[in-house]
Amino acid sequence: MPTHFNHQTPKYQVRSVKRALTLLRTFLAHDGELSAAELSKETDLDPSTVFRLLLTLEAQGFVEVNHTTGKYRPGVTVLELGSRFLRNNDIRTRSIAHLERLRDEFGETVHLTILDGSEVVYLEKLAGLYPIGFMSSRVGDRNPAHCTGVGKVLLAYLPEEELAARYPDGQLTRYTDQTITDLDQLRLELARVRKRGYAIDQEEHEPGVKCVAAPTFDHKGIAAALSVSGPVKRVDHHISNNDLIDKLQQAAAQISEQMGWGRGVDQLGEVEKPARPKMRAVRTR
Structure with a gap:
């Protein structure tokens, strides 16, 4: 496998992982819970595929099911990952x-x-x-x-x-x-x-x-x-x-x-480079 590659290139993407992540990303556009049928409709994935993916994601804590409604919502593992991102x-x-x-x-x-x-x-x-x-x-x-x-x-x-x-x-x-x-x-x-x-x-x-x-x-x-x-x-x-x-x-x-601004800026391309921010004194009141 090459050291550097375009992460958008389909050649290097695992289809089952991409589908599972597509399901998870669907929750970003909704505040409430979603049923398997709703997830299938929004992602254009076959209902049987959605069902298997949801079972796998649930087993790993990425989604959880509301047993009263039968609908799904993001699980605690998603919260933990978000917390780690913010912390780091x-x-x-x-x-x-x-x-x-x-x-x-x-x-x-x-x-x-x-x-x-x-x-x-x-x-x-x-x-x-x-x-x-x-x-x-x-x-x-x-x-x-x-x-x-x-x-x-x-x-x-x-x-x-x-x-x-x-x-x-x-x-x-x-x-x-x-x-x-x-x-x-x-x-x-x-x-x-x-x-x-x-x-x-x-x-x-x-x-x-x-x-x-x-x-x-x-x-x-x-x-x-x-x-x-x-x-x-x-x-x-x-x-x-x-x-x-x-x-x-x-x-x-x-x-x-x-x-570290001002030390090694090298990728702004054709955009006008801003002046290095000045540590200006501000009036106090």
């Missing part, structure tokens, strides 16, 4: 103290995310000190990248060919009246993000919610994004009166320093 994720470990400081200072919800395809995945969420009931993010969940602050920050540093590959038809799903739905318009927005060093989600994904996001870098380049989110009026107040953008960028710069 270096970005999350190095970021958590900065996230806590931002949450405590502004009282708003803070997030840490990474990019996967055309979606962001939430590695961490610290809920704000003032309860709000309309923010849908949860650790492990996904949201579209093109209409979230964290997503736009992460997309901004992709080479053009990678950006185009993630949106092959050039059309972007609308979530609110503010959502950018054209890829060329998104390119213009991403250029602005690179120039100023942060992104703003102005009710583009959820009505009433505003988000300010900043990128973090490691020794290879863009690594993750962190953000502060809350009701529009409160976030606007923090921006105008409490140096939110400066302090968010300061936190991102400190994380980037810890992750």
Whole structure:
């Protein structure tokens, strides 16, 4: 077997494993339990194949069956794997103290995310000190990248060919009246993000919610994004009166320093390379 190969190449994929993982991934799009028939329909797998795969996954703890309804849900082994991922994720470990400081200072919800395809995945969420009931993010969940602050920050540093590959038809799903739905318009927005060093989600994904996001870098380049989110009026107040953008960028710069930014960046391709984050002093109040 070669030392290096394209992990997307079907030649090296085991069909039975791929089918089992496809079943597990189906649960990502649903909050509730799913029956074997529903899983079969959503995955286009034969019912008998689904039945055998579910028995195997259940035996290994990856799914469990509700004996009252006969439906399936993710098992405890999935939770254990997710916990191990979070525990061993270096970005999350190095970021958590900065996230806590931002949450405590502004009282708003803070997030840490990474990019996967055309979606962001939430590695961490610290809920704000003032309860709000309309923010849908949860650790492990996904949201579209093109209409979230964290997503736009992460997309901004992709080479053009990678950006185009993630949106092959050039059309972007609308979530609110503010959502950018054209890829060329998104390119213009991403250029602005690179120039100023942060992104703003102005009710583009959820009505009433505003988000300010900043990128973090490691020794290879863009690594993750962190953000502060809350009701529009409160976030606007923090921006105008409490140096939110400066302090968010300061936190991102400190994380980037810890992750090795500026030492060996070599894969940003044709994308404009951002300046190494500066450790700026911030006014205190």
